Amino acid sequence: DAGDIEKGTYPHFMLKEIDEQPIVMRKIIKEYQDEHNELKLDANIRQAMKAADRIYIIAAGTSYHAGLVGKEFMEKLAKIPVEVHVASEFSYNMPLLSERPLFVFISQSGETADSRSVLVKIKEMGHPALTITNVPGSTLSREADYTLHLYAGPEIAVASTKAYTAQIAVLAILAVDTAKVKGLELDFDPMQELGIVANAMDVLTGQKEELEQLTRDYLATTRNAFFIGRSADYNVALEGALKLKEISYIQAEGFAGGELKHGTIALIEEGTPVIALATQANVNYSIRGNVQEVVARGANAMIISMKGLEQDDDAFVLPPVHELLTPLVSVVPLQLLAYYAALHRGCDVDKPRNLAKSVTVE
Numbered sequence: 001d002a003g004d005i006e007k008g009t010y011p012h013f014m015l016k017e018i019d020e021q022p023i024v025m026r027k028i029i030k031e032y033q034d035e036h037n038e039l040k041l042d043a044n045i046r047q048a049m050k051a052a053d054r055i056y057i058i059a060a061g062t063s064y065h066a067g068l069v070g071k072e073f074m075e076k077l078a079k080i081p082v083e084v085h086v087a088s089e090f091s092y093n094m095p096l097l098s099e100r101p102l103f104v105f106i107s108q109s110g111e112t113a114d115s116r117s118v119l120v121k122i123k124e125m126g127h128p129a130l131t132i133t134n135v136p137g138s139t140l141s142r143e144a145d146y147t148l149h150l151y152a153g154p155e156i157a158v159a160s161t162k163a164y165t166a167q168i169a170v171l172a173i174l175a176v177d178t179a180k181v182k183g184l185e186l187d188f189d190p191m192q193e194l195g196i197v198a199n200a201m202d203v204l205t206g207q208k209e210e211l212e213q214l215t216r217d218y219l220a221t222t223r224n225a226f227f228i229g230r231s232a233d234y235n236v237a238l239e240g241a242l243k244l245k246e247i248s249y250i251q252a253e254g255f256a257g258g259e260l261k262h263g264t265i266a267l268i269e270e271g272t273p274v275i276a277l278a279t280q281a282n283v284n285y286s287i288r289g290n291v292q293e294v295v296a297r298g299a300n301a302m303i304i305s306m307k308g309l310e311q312d313d314d315a316f317v318l319p320p321v322h323e324l325l326t327p328l329v330s331v332v333p334l335q336l337l338a339y340y341a342a343l344h345r346g347c348d349v350d351k352p353r354n355l356a357k358s359v360t361v362e
């Protein structure tokens with residue numbers, strides 16, 4: 001069928017889409033640059049970003065996790081306060097809005113009903129909205145004032161991979177562009193740094209055998225797994241856990257390293273897999289402390305660290321990228337661990353049970 005043709009030589013769309021991530025990064029670099037290598041964005045979006053005193057990011061699932069990463073860019077680079085909300089919860093306890101809010105909807109499909117219902121509500125209230133989507137012309141794109149395109153190409157596997165990294169890359173570009181529009185001095189060239197990320201992703205997608213072996217060592221028979229991280233790594237821990245749950249049905253949770261001792265550490269038993277991310281210099285010491293705590297209680301800990309911060313026993317070392325952009329590379333081995341875990345368990349990788357690619361009911 002048509003699906004087989006599009007998959008080419010790949011056994012699953014998910015694997016193909018994981019491999020496409022460096023290509024998508026390069027496509028985004030190209031599409032968001034003009035012929036003078038200056039950032040290229042719609043003037044109306046620039047105006048809306050400049051006018052906003054606070055950004056409200058609304059999303060679901062993996063797109064929500066991308067929003068958490070984007071918040072850091074927006075606050076650190078563009079100096080705009082950002083709130084990130086799960087779409088389905090937003091309306092129940094709508095926060096007191098700032099004077100000049102801008103709503104940013106992040107949605108791969110542009111069709112998620114939970115997000116759309118927030119969009120309808122805030123448009124009634126008269127607030128501006130920007131949709132960041134892989135499908136321009138989708139409902140969320142048409143009904144918002146502005147659209148930013150992800151250029152990720154069709155994403156077929158239910159578990160989102162390349163859309164997540166595309167969302168993060170576009171959010172980084174948007175944050176830098178806004179900083180420039182606001183006249184802020186930045187020591188960060190997003191296109192150069194995203195180019196380095198693309199090359200790092202090429203290296204990572206070439207390390208499948210190593211990651212398949214790690215999956216066998218850590219996730220072969222387990223019923224649960226924990227992902228821990230601090231700061232930016234915490235956001236990626238949430239996404240790594242979601243990927244694993246979605247397709248392998250292993251019960252997985254992402255936790256902030258420092259929060260473990262406040263409850264979750266009670267769940268650590270002999271052999272419990274704990275996957276720890278260590279890509280941030282300022283928390284490298286503390287996250288390794290958390291690893292020692294869980295190992296002392298029997299955990300089977302796998303440390304994934306960034307080159308330059310690695311220690312002898314780390315299971316996997318990521319090629320170095322700018323510290324702000326580490327989520328774009330640390331997520332790749334987590335996507336592949338989830339993929340191989342699902343594969344080895346005989347799960348339907350591309351069409352996991354009970355899940356839909358886009359959920360058009362509330």
Ligand code: G6P
Pocket residue numbers: 060061062063106107108109110111112115158159160355356357358359
């Ligand atoms: C569904 C999919 C998820 C996705 C979420 C949000 O639940 O299974 O993979 O992250 O919807 O989708 P969106 O298209 O709005 O990004």
